[in-house]
Amino acid sequence: MSAPTLTSVEASPNPHAHSARTASALSWAQIRGAMPDALRKLNPKEMVASPVLFVVEVGAVLTTGLAITDPSLFAILITIWLWATVLFATLAESIAESRGKAQASSLRATQKQTTARKVIAASGTSKLTSGFTRMATEDVPSASLAVGDVVLVSAGETIPGDGDVVEGAASVDESAITGESAPVIRESGGDRSAVTGGTVVLSDTIAIRITAPAGSTFVDRMIALVEGSERQRTPNEIALNILLTSLTIIFLLAVVTLQPFAIYSGSPQSLLVLVALLVCLIPTTIGALLSAIGIAGMDRLVQRNVLAMSGRAVEAAGDVDVLLLDKTGTITYGNRRATDLLVATGATIEELAGAARLASLADETPEGRSVLVLIDEKFSGPGAEPLADILGAELVPFSAHTRMSGIDLAGPDGLRIRKGAASTVARWVHSTGGVTPDQIETLVDGVSMTGGTPLVVAQQYGSGPARVLGVIHLKDVVKEGLRERFDELRAMGIRTIMVTGDNAITARAIAAEAGVDDVLAEATPEDKLVLIRREQAGGRLVAMAGDGTNDAPALAQADVGVAMNTGTSAAKEAGNMVDLDSDPTKLIEIVRIGKQLLITRGALTTFSIANDIAKYFAILPAMFMVVFPQLEVLNIMGLSSPESAILSAVIFNALIIVVLIPLSLRGVRYRPVAASALLRRNLLIYGLGGLIAPFIGIKLIDLLTSLLPGIG
Numbered sequence: 010m011s012a013p014t015l016t017s018v019e020a021s022p023n024p025h026a027h028s029a030r031t032a033s034a035l036s037w038a039q040i041r042g043a044m045p046d047a048l049r050k051l052n053p054k055e056m057v058a059s060p061v062l063f064v065v066e067v068g069a070v071l072t073t074g075l076a077i078t079d080p081s082l083f084a085i086l087i088t089i090w091l092w093a094t095v096l097f098a099t100l101a102e103s104i105a106e107s108r109g110k111a112q113a114s115s116l117r118a119t120q121k122q123t124t125a126r127k128v129i130a131a132s133g134t135s136k137l138t139s140g141f142t143r144m145a146t147e148d149v150p151s152a153s154l155a156v157g158d159v160v161l162v163s164a165g166e167t168i169p170g171d172g173d174v175v176e177g178a179a180s181v182d183e184s185a186i187t188g189e190s191a192p193v194i195r196e197s198g199g200d201r202s203a204v205t206g207g208t209v210v211l212s213d214t215i216a217i218r219i220t221a222p223a224g225s226t227f228v229d230r231m232i233a234l235v236e237g238s239e240r241q242r243t244p245n246e247i248a249l250n251i252l253l254t255s256l257t258i259i260f261l262l263a264v265v266t267l268q269p270f271a272i273y274s275g276s277p278q279s280l281l282v283l284v285a286l287l288v289c290l291i292p293t294t295i296g297a298l299l300s301a302i303g304i305a306g307m308d309r310l311v312q313r314n315v316l317a318m319s320g321r322a323v324e325a326a327g328d329v330d331v332l333l334l335d336k337t338g339t340i341t342y343g344n345r346r347a348t349d350l351l352v353a354t355g356a357t358i359e360e361l362a363g364a365a366r367l368a369s370l371a372d373e374t375p376e377g378r379s380v381l382v383l384i385d386e387k388f389s390g391p392g393a394e395p396l397a398d399i400l401g402a403e404l405v406p407f408s409a410h411t412r413m414s415g416i417d418l419a420g421p422d423g424l425r426i427r428k429g430a431a432s433t434v435a436r437w438v439h440s441t442g443g444v445t446p447d448q449i450e451t452l453v454d455g456v457s458m459t460g461g462t463p464l465v466v467a468q469q470y471g472s473g474p475a476r477v478l479g480v481i482h483l484k485d486v487v488k489e490g491l492r493e494r495f496d497e498l499r500a501m502g503i504r505t506i507m508v509t510g511d512n513a514i515t516a517r518a519i520a521a522e523a524g525v526d527d528v529l530a531e532a533t534p535e536d537k538l539v540l541i542r543r544e545q546a547g548g549r550l551v552a553m554a555g556d557g558t559n560d561a562p563a564l565a566q567a568d569v570g571v572a573m574n575t576g577t578s579a580a581k582e583a584g585n586m587v588d589l590d591s592d593p594t595k596l597i598e599i600v601r602i603g604k605q606l607l608i609t610r611g612a613l614t615t616f617s618i619a620n621d622i623a624k625y626f627a628i629l630p631a632m633f634m635v636v637f638p639q640l641e642v643l644n645i646m647g648l649s650s651p652e653s654a655i656l657s658a659v660i661f662n663a664l665i666i667v668v669l670i671p672l673s674l675r676g677v678r679y680r681p682v683a684a685s686a687l688l689r690r691n692l693l694i695y696g697l698g699g700l701i702a703p704f705i706g707i708k709l710i711d712l713l714t715s716l717l718p719g720i721g
């Protein structure tokens with residue numbers, strides 16, 4: 010199936026081959042495409058949101074009236090260019106939004122109606138004896154599915170809605186959402202259970218519990234995001250807007266008070282000239298480009314397959330100091346599987362295999378299921394108990410908080426079995442009056458030193474002391490190429506800390522292999538949260554990358570919470586970004602884009618304000634030259650007439666917006682140098698450039714306008 014992908018709008022199917030396109034200048038097609046929307050945005054009701062431009066629009070309405078009641082070429086030209094100024098501003102925003110609109114329509118294509126096979130709960134069936142996949146189903150339209158419904162999806166079928174896999178495992182083609190053609194594994198119980206509506210099951214049958222009502226699914230959120238329909242201004246943008254509004258008010262007062270002075274000096278200025286002067290002085294350039302800069306930043310993230318749910322998170326990313334990463338599923342592929350059983354002295358392999366099997370029969374995690382697979386393949390023997398024996402048993406499900414799972418069998422001898430993290434099981438054994446032999450520590454450390462996760466297995470009969478039977482070796486693989494990327498993060502001044510529920514030795518082995526700076530081992534979900542709060546209290550901005558339900562509180566607390574797309578719905582809901590490629594080092598790009606956004610906005614603000622100051626000196630001497638011939642010395646630009654000077658300034662003021670649209674969409678180039686050096690460089694380029702540009706630009710335009718009758 011040739012599913013539309015997020016990146017298919019791009020020239021290249023490679024999600025990372027974006028730069029060539031974004032760097033190019035504006036095309037006519039782009040401008041034409043964005044024009045209807047730009048004209049619609051001229052509606053004053055929308056314009057009020059940007060006070061600077063609203064003032065320009067009011068000015069344009071005023072001069073339109075003047076041009077009609079007292080027509081002159083000067084009045085008509087000023088009016089045309091004032092309208093052009095507002096239109097260029099709305100055009101900048103519309104062009105910034107246009108790419109997202111195209112992506113949104115290709116995403117909508119994944120939302121086609123399908124028929125879902127909904128499970129009809131049969132009474133008296135327990136999940137243990139009869140799985141969902143064996144229950145009766147009825148066909149319903151996918152749009153009618155409600156949260157909590159369970160549906161069955163088999164190979165070749167489209168997943169009808171967002172949900173978590175509650176039974177089975179399947180390979181899923183998520184290319185419609187991620188653009189990545191390699192199938193991914195989705196399975197119940199673990200941190201890889203979330204599925205997205207519109208993706209396709211390639212093999213096997215899975216039962217999915219629907220978690221999002223139709224209309225507010227992940228794809229709906231993506232559409233809203235790329236379309237910018239839910240875009241909210243960030244605190245930084247609001248602050249800048251307040252500054253721009255204040256400047257506008259100051260210049261408004263300055264221009265109004267200029268008139269009595271002008272009258273007194275015998276050269277009263279027309280309303281037309283005062284409006285033109287005001288528009289030239291207020292910060293129209295940055296006012297026009299501000300929202301395009303923000304939209305383009307979000308868009309750059311989408312091009313890299315990162316969905317940022319808030320602009321605030323993108324900005325925070327630009328200043329991140331610390332990055333916390335979950336181990337399993339974030340640093341490793343998260344495909345943790347049992348590979349070996351290590352028997353304690355005094356126990357037999359049959360005893361260990363039997364206990365490990367019993368303790369895993371009802372363990373819904375992928376790790377638990379992998380224990381059963383291992384035992385079936387390599388260790389099956391007389392110790393294996395029939396399934397019926399565990400009927401009536403009490404299950405102890407795994408939780409990241411307890412770091413242990415197991416089973417309490419009914420019956421006269423009351424067998425209790427536990428498996429889990431070494432320290433937790435040791436505590437449990439101790440609480441029953443048992444002891445953990447030293448030899449276990451050697452086995453546990455042996456597994457840990459290779460980066461594996463050891464699960465200690467122990468059992469207790471009746472109220473006697475528990476006995477440790479041995480260790481299960483869980484293996485996982487570290488994702489490739491992390492070391493170089495973490496080195497790069499270090500060069501950017503970002504400290505990486507791996508946080509994991511695993512023991513310290515395993516954590517250190519994996520940390521050394523992946524190249525992170527620091528580790529926090531044996532961490533409960535609360536510990537992760539506390540670590541983030543502590544870093545934040547120290548004034549640092551924290552990013553967190555995680556995939557599990559147990560990472561959700563931390564993802565929510567972090568300033569930048571990046572959920573892996575392979576993770577659970579809870580993690581994706583809690584974070585403020587989702588990485589569709591599930592690459593924790595994507596943070597490098599996120600940080601770069603955040604910094605670039607901040608730098609671009611700063612640079613263009615500097616340019617805009619410097620520009621306005623320069624225009625002041627360009628126009629004022631020309632305006633008062635007639636009354637004060639001494640001002641001629643200030644008229645260094647030798648502009649041909651007051652009218653020509655003012656018209657040229659207004660035209661320049663409008664054109665500079667168009668000239669800067671490509672830069673505000675592409676972003677100022679970011680290089681990883683010290684912030685102070687960057688600031689100095691930008692002040693020099695954009696501050697000085699902003700001061701000089703108007704003199705050259707206005708002079709050139711003046712040479713043309715002076716040729717017009719009645720103006721030169």
Ligand SMILES: Nc1ncnc2c1ncn2[C@@H]1O[C@H](COP(=O)(O)OP(=O)(O)OP(=O)(O)O)[C@@H](O)[C@H]1O
Pocket residue numbers: 335336337338372374376377407408409412413414428429430431462463464508509510511512532533534557559
């Ligand atoms: N099915 C299971 N039964 C018993 N114990 C388990 C099971 N799965 C994991 N454990 C133990 O619990 C610990 C913590 O679980 P988990 O790995 O989910 O936590 P985490 O904080 O998300 O860490 P990670 O960074 O490894 O994802 C594991 O290191 C392991 O010792």
Ligand SMILES: [K+]
Pocket residue numbers: 288289290291292293294621662
């Ligand atoms: K201006």
Ligand SMILES: [Mg+2]
Pocket residue numbers: 200335336337338556557559
């Ligand atoms: Mg985890």
